[in-house]
Amino acid sequence: MSATLQTLEAMERPPVRMTSRLEGELLEVSMGPQHPSTHGVFRMNVALEGEIVRKLKPVFGYLHRNHEQIGEHTTYLGSMPYTDRLDYFCSMSNNWAYALSVEKLAGIELPERAQYLRVILAELTRLQNHASLLGFLLSDMGAWGTPLMYAFREREKILDLFESLSGARMMCDYMRFGGCRVDASDEWLARAKQIVDRFPKFLDEFEELILGNEIVIARTQNVGTLSADLAISAGITGPMLRACGVNYDIRKVDGYGFYPRFKFRIPLGEHGDTYDRLMMRALEMRETIEILKQALAQIQPGPIVNPKVRIRAFRPPVGEAYGRIEAPKGELGFYLISDGGPNPYRYRVRPPSFINLTVLEDMCLGHSVADVMVILGSVDIVMGEVDR
Amino acid sequence: MSEIDEKLRTELQRQGVWVTSMQELYNWGRKNSIWPLQFGLACCAIEMIATAASRYDIARFGGEVFRPSPRQADLMIVAGTVTKKMAPQIVRLYNQMADPKYVIAMGACAISGGPFKQGYNVLKGIDRYIPVDVYIPGCPPRPEALLHAFMELQRKIDEQKLTGANKAEHLKTDQPSEFPVPKFGEHDLEPAANCAVFQPPVIERT
Numbered sequence: 050m051s052a053t054l055q056t057l058e059a060m061e062r063p064p065v066r067m068t069s070r071l072e073g074e075l076l077e078v079s080m081g082p083q084h085p086s087t088h089g090v091f092r093m094n095v096a097l098e099g100e101i102v103r104k105l106k107p108v109f110g111y112l113h114r115n116h117e118q119i120g121e122h123t124t125y126l127g128s129m130p131y132t133d134r135l136d137y138f139c140s141m142s143n144n145w146a147y148a149l150s151v152e153k154l155a156g157i158e159l160p161e162r163a164q165y166l167r168v169i170l171a172e173l174t175r176l177q178n179h180a181s182l183l184g185f186l187l188s189d190m191g192a193w194g195t196p197l198m199y200a201f202r203e204r205e206k207i208l209d210l211f212e213s214l215s216g217a218r219m220m221c222d223y224m225r226f227g228g229c230r231v232d233a234s235d236e237w238l239a240r241a242k243q244i245v246d247r248f249p250k251f252l253d254e255f256e257e258l259i260l261g262n263e264i265v266i267a268r269t270q271n272v273g274t275l276s277a278d279l280a281i282s283a284g285i286t287g288p289m290l291r292a293c294g295v296n297y298d299i300r301k302v303d304g305y306g307f308y309p310r311f312k313f314r315i316p317l318g319e320h321g322d323t324y325d326r327l328m329m330r331a332l333e334m335r336e337t338i339e340i341l342k343q344a345l346a347q348i349q350p351g352p353i354v355n356p357k358v359r360i361r362a363f364r365p366p367v368g369e370a371y372g373r374i375e376a377p378k379g380e381l382g383f384y385l386i387s388d389g390g391p392n393p394y395r396y397r398v399r400p401p402s403f404i405n406l407t408v409l410e411d412m413c414l415g416h417s418v419a420d421v422m423v424i425l426g427s428v429d430i431v432m433g434e435v436d437r
Numbered sequence: 438m439s440e441i442d443e444k445l446r447t448e449l450q451r452q453g454v455w456v457t458s459m460q461e462l463y464n465w466g467r468k469n470s471i472w473p474l475q476f477g478l479a480c481c482a483i484e485m486i487a488t489a490a491s492r493y494d495i496a497r498f499g500g501e502v503f504r505p506s507p508r509q510a511d512l513m514i515v516a517g518t519v520t521k522k523m524a525p526q527i528v529r530l531y532n533q534m535a536d537p538k539y540v541i542a543m544g545a546c547a548i549s550g551g552p553f554k555q556g557y558n559v560l561k562g563i564d565r566y567i568p569v570d571v572y573i574p575g576c577p578p579r580p581e582a583l584l585h586a587f588m589e590l591q592r593k594i595d596e597q598k599l600t601g602a603n604k605a606e607h608l609k610t611d612q613p614s615e616f617p618v619p620k621f622g623e624h625d626l627e628p629a630a631n632c633a634v635f636q637p638p639v640i641e642r643t
Contacts, residue, residue: 115556137480201490
């Protein structure tokens with residue numbers, strides 16, 4: 050890993066300059082909502098001068114599914130399956146963020162084994178999210194097929210783990226207030242360990258395949274540069290913020306769950322361009338494997354649910370709480386206001402990919418249309434979370 | 438099925454002669470090269486990608502050529518929640534597809550609104566505006582379920598007649614191949630459903 054970090058720093062980056070002969074003549078193009086590279090139903094109105102982007106206006110709402118409204122009209126537990134469908138790549142981390150804020154609201158303690166299971170599942174989610182993101186990003190660049198196939202091969206192995214534990218591949222609905230729904234057997238933990246041990250092999254293969262590739266470097270370096278100041282003032286979080294060199298990871302800052310018990314490093318970028326964002330994911334997967342190895346070695350048998358919690362007819366005391374975790378895409382938070390009733394008075398989601406998308410125009414201006422797709426891919430958006 | 442006498446056909450096959458009808462040959466070709474529209478709406482789209490990716494490999498059934506343009510596609514997989522903002526675009530995409538065209542409604546949301554049915558912005562089933570050939574339930578359906586729907590569609594294509602009174606819909610000149618695109622009204626989409634393709638279910642209470 051240190052070798053890749055060194056090359057990242059040592060690389061010379063000539064500035065990209067685009068020129069156009071069509072001075073002042075703007076052409077408006079609507080990209081999306083049906084577009085192969087907009088990761089769902091995202092739409093952008095782009096004003097082009099020749100091939101250069103001069104203005105970019107995102108249009109949202111094509112997947113607005115009334116998540117918050119439904120959350121205010123169902124019970125606290127009834128919202129748990131809906132959180133799976135927010136960011137449909139990472140249902141486990143969504144569950145955790147929601148469970149964490151409800152536990153904060155009601156003051157619920159967790160047994161040790163449940164904490165370990167949560168860390169294991171959230172980190173497995175991070176692995177499959179980052180792997181498939183790299184596949185999608187490469188296919189946005191034109192490498193249609195191969196990288197995505199490699200990434201999905203690994204993703205399927207992790208989804209098998211999720212399925213054998215929770216019964217569903219994608220929509221796991223696994224966490225409960227004060228614990229987890231099903232206990233992991235020893236065989237499951239052994240299988241998880243096996244998959245985690247073999248994952249670096251895939252990473253080596255994948256990094257060799259793409260990260261040194263000349264076309265990937267030409268398409269990503271100095272493309273979509275985001276300054277650290279703008280990133281901080283726009284509220285960017287997650288790998289995108291760390292690619293700008295800002296050392297901010299909620300696993301370290303908040304130390305929620307059992308993360309303070311594990312030894313891991315936070316990879317940081319320097320230039321804040323698309324290549325750094327791509328590298329962030331690759332390097333983060335290495336650190337995630339370290340966390341998983343420690344968690345799988347430390348986990349001990351025990352109860353997985355706090356027996357004091359009454360999940361049926363659950364009524365937290367009056368108050369408000371904001372629980373946040375470091376989801377694979379950034380800070381995912383749930384803000385809940387309770388009026389003592391069976392359903393929340395206010396239910397608000399702080400979606401990382403929506404807030405990370407706000408700087409899209411700043412990153413895209415001055416680049417060509419083909420780069421817009423690459424920049425958008427590197428933001429890592431999921432429309433279920435953006436539009437909710 | 439074919440109108441050739443089965444006994445004669447087996448006899449000829451024994452002699453090394455392969456006999457088929459135009460209809461069989463035509464349908465055999467069509468059913469094994471269905472090009473889906475590369476078009477995802479929500480969660481189900483990820484399972485659609487998983488179906489096309491390494492483990493499930495829809496290429497085994499001749500459906501791996503996902504086309505980003507509706508003009509080149511035969512099959513629209515409505516994969517995910519259809520919101521009211523998105524519904525006009527879907528009908529427009531369907532209208533832009535060339536005949537013969539087929540629709541798979543993938544997942545609970547595309548069939549009926551699914552878990553989000555109570556939402557104010559969610560369309561309660563895409564079959565209100567366009568005719569659907571195969572429905573697959575699930576939230577989201579597994580890749581195997583999508584493959585099953587795909588095979589059902591292949592069976593359906595195989596049974597389509599080229600001539601006669603009950604020939605395939607797309608060959609009848611009096612049948613519409615385009616449907617009116619709904620518009621944004623004051624409160625809701627207008628019209629709320631296309632009566633030519635959708636009849637609301639009648640609930641009988643005893």
